[in-house]
Each structure stands twice: as C-alpha cells, then as structure tokens.
Amino acid sequence: MTKPRKAHGEKNRQAKTYDHIRKKASDGDAVVMTAMEFKRFVESEGVGKAAEEVDIVTTGTFGAMCSSGAYFNLGHSDPPMKIQRAWMDGIPAYSGLAAVDLYLGATELDESNNMLHGGAHVIEDLVNGKAVRLKATGYGTDCYPLKEIDTYVSLKTMNQAVMMNIRNAYQNYAAAANSSTKTLYTYMGKLLPELGNATYSNAGEISPLLNDPYYRTIGIGSRVFLGGGEGFVVWEGTQFNPGVARTPKGVPKRPAATVSVIGDLNGMTAEFVKGLTFTRYGTSLGVGIGVPIPILDEEMASFCAVTDDKIFTAIFDYSHQKRSRPILAEVSYADLSSGKVDIKGKEVPTSPLSSISKAREITEILKKRILDGSFELTEPVQRLPLDRSLRTLEVRGEKEAMK
Amino acid sequence: MKTKYILNFNPEASNLPITHNLIAEYGLLVNILRAEIDEVGGKMLIEVSGDEASTKNGVEYLEKIGVGVRPFKEGVRRNDETCTHCGACVSICPTDALSIDPETRKVKFDEDKCVACGVCIDACPPRAMEILI
Numbered sequence A: 001m002t003k004p005r006k007a008h009g010e011k012n013r014q015a016k017t018y019d020h021i022r023k024k025a026s027d028g029d030a031v032v033m034t035a036m037e038f039k040r041f042v043e044s045e046g047v048g049k050a051a052e053e054v055d056i057v058t059t060g061t062f063g064a065m066c067s068s069g070a071y072f073n074l075g076h077s078d079p080p081m082k083i084q085r086a087w088m089d090g091i092p093a094y095s096g097l098a099a100v101d102l103y104l105g106a107t108e109l110d111e112s113n114n115m116l117h118g119g120a121h122v123i124e125d126l127v128n129g130k131a132v133r134l135k136a137t138g139y140g141t142d143c144y145p146l147k148e149i150d151t152y153v154s155l156k157t158m159n160q161a162v163m164m165n166i167r168n169a170y171q172n173y174a175a176a177a178n179s180s181t182k183t184l185y186t187y188m189g190k191l192l193p194e195l196g197n198a199t200y201s202n203a204g205e206i207s208p209l210l211n212d213p214y215y216r217t218i219g220i221g222s223r224v225f226l227g228g229g230e231g232f233v234v235w236e237g238t239q240f241n242p243g244v245a246r247t248p249k250g251v252p253k254r255p256a257a258t259v260s261v262i263g264d265l266n267g268m269t270a271e272f273v274k275g276l277t278f279t280r281y282g283t284s285l286g287v288g289i290g291v292p293i294p295i296l297d298e299e300m301a302s303f304c305a306v307t308d309d310k311i312f313t314a315i316f317d318y319s320h321q322k323r324s325r326p327i328l329a330e331v332s333y334a335d336l337s338s339g340k341v342d343i344k345g346k347e348v349p350t351s352p353l354s355s356i357s358k359a360r361e362i363t364e365i366l367k368k369r370i371l372d373g374s375f376e377l378t379e380p381v382q383r384l385p386l387d388r389s390l391r392t393l394e395v396r397g398e399k400e401a402m403k
Numbered sequence B: 001m002k003t004k005y006i007l008n009f010n011p012e013a014s015n016l017p018i019t020h021n022l023i024a025e026y027g028l029l030v031n032i033l034r035a036e037i038d039e040v041g042g043k044m045l046i047e048v049s050g051d052e053a054s055t056k057n058g059v060e061y062l063e064k065i066g067v068g069v070r071p072f073k074e075g076v077r078r079n080d081e082t083c084t085h086c087g088a089c090v091s092i093c094p095t096d097a098l099s100i101d102p103e104t105r106k107v108k109f110d111e112d113k114c115v116a117c118g119v120c121i122d123a124c125p126p127r128a129m130e131i132l133i
C-alpha cells in the first residue's frame, strides 16, 4: 500500500544540513520564502537554483479542526478537591484525570446542544484573556474533601493551559456536494440541493503536508506556528493514512497524513484560534498552523514547488448517508479555487472552508519570525510512519475484535 | 436613481396591486428583492428605479394607502473583525454579494448587491454575518 521509503532523501549528496540552515538563520543569512514566493521563484529560476539558494519555505493553513482541545491544571482549592464533573462556561470538560486536571474538547456542547457556544468558543475566550466560569463537583475523599466549587478561571489563574490537538493539518481533504433535493447541514458547511454548491477544506499548494508529501522534514519534534503562538508536532495525527493513491510526484489524492500538535495557549491569539459553528452539525475550532520546511536538497525543492493544478481531490456526494460516499468528480485545487467546478455537466460554485488569506498571513508571519530569530527551525527526532492504513469500526464480537 | 425600501402592510393593502400601480402610475421600475406575506399582512424589500420626483410620489402613494415605508440602508452587516475569510458563504449567496478576491483571496462583501435573503447567516462558521431587518 505504501511507497518504498528509501527513494526519498537519498538522492542529493550535497544536501544542506539542519545545522547549516540553522547557523545561516542565526547569522541572519538564511534565505526564507513563503510557499507562494517559492513557487514563483521555481517557476522563473528552476528547481536546481531554488534548491541551492533557498533555505526555508514557510507553509500554512487555517481551518476548522474538530479534533482540537486544551488541557488545564486549575491549581488546588482549599480545602482540596478531586473533581469528578466539571463545566467551563457551561460546557462539560473531561475530568477523568488527576484531581484538578481537565481536558476541554472543541466540539463539546452543553446539555441543551446549543451549537453557538461549544468547547471551541470557551477556548477562544480564554485565548482572548477572558475569565471563564468553572463549576465542578466531586464525591469527596479523605485527601480531597471538597465536593463542590463555583468560581472563575483564566489563563492568569491556571498552572497550565495547553492546546493539545490529536488531529490537525490534514494532508489533502475531500470536497463535498449534495445531489439530493434538500439542503444539508454538514461539517463541510451548508450544501445546497441539486448540486447547488461544492465546498472544500484545504489550503492546497501552501498547506504544510502537501509540500512535504513523504514527511521528510515534518515529524515528531518539529516546531510549528500554532494558533498565533508556538507549538510542536508530537505524534502522527489520528486517522493518519499515508497509503492513499498519489500523483506521480507523490502528492496524495485523498485525505492522507495528519499531525498531532501541542502548544501553550498563552501566547496564542484569537485571530488564529476561533470558535466556529457549523449549523446543525456542531462546533469546531478554527486553528492556524504554520510549518517551516527546510530545502535540504533538490527533492525538497521540487516537493515545495507543487502548485494547485497538480494537487487533486474528489468531490463526494454527501447526500449518501454511508461511510463510503459516491464520487461526483475528480478535480484539482486550481479548479476548486477558480470558484466553479464542473459536476456532471453542471457549473457548480465552490466555497473553500479553509481560509487561504489567513493561511498566507501565517506563512508571512512565520517567515518574519524566522528572519528575526524568534522562531527556530528544529529537526524532527522521529519521522512520521508510512505504513499505516485506516481501520473501520464494525459491530463485532469480543473474539473477532482480538483477531 | 435606485433606492431600496422596506414596506410593511396590513391585509387590505396586500390585496392592492401595489407594484403594478408604482410601475403604471408613477413610471417606476420595481424589483421585489424579498417578500413575506401572510393573512395578517406582510413585509417586502423592494428596489425602486426612477427619478427623484417620481420616487417621492410613489412613496407618498404607498404611505397614503397605509403602507409603512422605511428606506433600507443596511439589511445585513458583516463584522469584519470576526470574518476569517473562509469563503463558506460565497457559493451559497444568490446574488454574488459575497465573492473571493482572486488576488488576495479575501472575501469581499458588496452591500449594494445584497438582498438580505439571510442564507449566509447560519452558514458563516464564526457568525460574522448579521441580519438587521
């Protein structure tokens, strides 16, 4: 299912090293380009020259990332309490951890399922410096006697407030349309009946993992721009699926890799951490992520030269309420971003759900931070795997589940 | 001259051929942008084209027959601070009032093209679009 690994990164013997690039950066000599600038440079000067002259390319994405959340350590009350149930501004936070540790997920809603205000919105409020009402209950123990608390917390009162997202920055994503006769409300936005529109959700040519298709430089330990502040890639993201069909240049044609990222909420800005509501679907967190890609050699330069016309995805029919939905059309990101695509002879207007303008802004900010020395490129301590495939959830017996 | 008005009328007025009269008697071009009418009356958003004097006469006629006339300045507002320029709204707006600038990839909102249909309100993930009527 997966491609042999060794073809990648072994070609160019006069490759630059991370140390070399980092030294240039700290001396103020590194050549840093945003993904957009780099693609134009390659177009006019060629891949060879780009590989020689450019050290780092900055990539970025800003979109709804449901598998996001944050964990907190609240500090101890007096008398102390072992929290069993907790609510932050009315939204349940998971507390099946140590006494005053909580995890708040982006898609969590209150008991009334009010989709205008979920976990994502509470996280945005905290990033904005607001205080959040904390209510908690516990059963009381000899060491933790307190059974109830009603108070306020903010980034200023907590010991740790850390964004911890188990799946972000999808390497490519499916596009959506609706062939039925009624409007559908989905995590892909409002889908008008009879193929009234199509939505897609990826920054395309400037998106991090599409510029490093075989994860040569984005790996565990990569320092990233996260929500306006800084964070790290800590693991492969959930649903990591590198074995999908790829173009001859190696670009996945379907949703493939993802990353799990972590970073301090302190230092993030609400501009890049946004609570979102997808009507009748629920809430999600808009997260901005930026990743610097070192141009180690010509192969990396050619990977980062990829443009929207060479990146493909499929438009799926979301009116089928099945795990595998029928494909309506195969399209490139150049088609999608033109504003209209052809589906079965019909001209269908498109909506990107991922903000390309914010993604570009992230590539600019990251470039500036690298140039002024405030953001340091790191070498991954471990590569992301290439041998994962997707499993499904079936109703099965105990023995079957162990096979 | 093009002007947008919000009309509020009672059941009697809704039986009168209002738009026909505006066109025939006052020489105005009337474009109905939005209408909600039921047995207790209704609301209409219209765009009137014609010279200043005829427009004024047309409005006076409407007021005389008991129709509430309010000039329509701003029906839908975008909170620019909240908008992430995601583009979720552009493919569902029926009038191209919302569109993506091909250069900057930012989403532009052209209030003149907006007919206050409200379709974009619940399609905007950060809820940047607000309907005022």
Ligand code: SF4
Residues within 6 Å of the ligand: B076, B092, B093, B094, B095, B096, B097, B098, B113, B114, B115, B116, B117, B118, B119, B120, B121
């Ligand atoms: S209210 Fe209707 S016409 Fe106005 S911007 Fe929204 S979708 Fe477009």
Ligand code: SF4
Residues within 6 Å of the ligand: B078, B082, B083, B084, B085, B086, B087, B088, B089, B090, B098, B107, B123, B124, B125, B126, B127, B128, B129
């Ligand atoms: S859907 Fe909302 S946030 Fe997205 S571009 Fe339109 S107005 Fe802006």
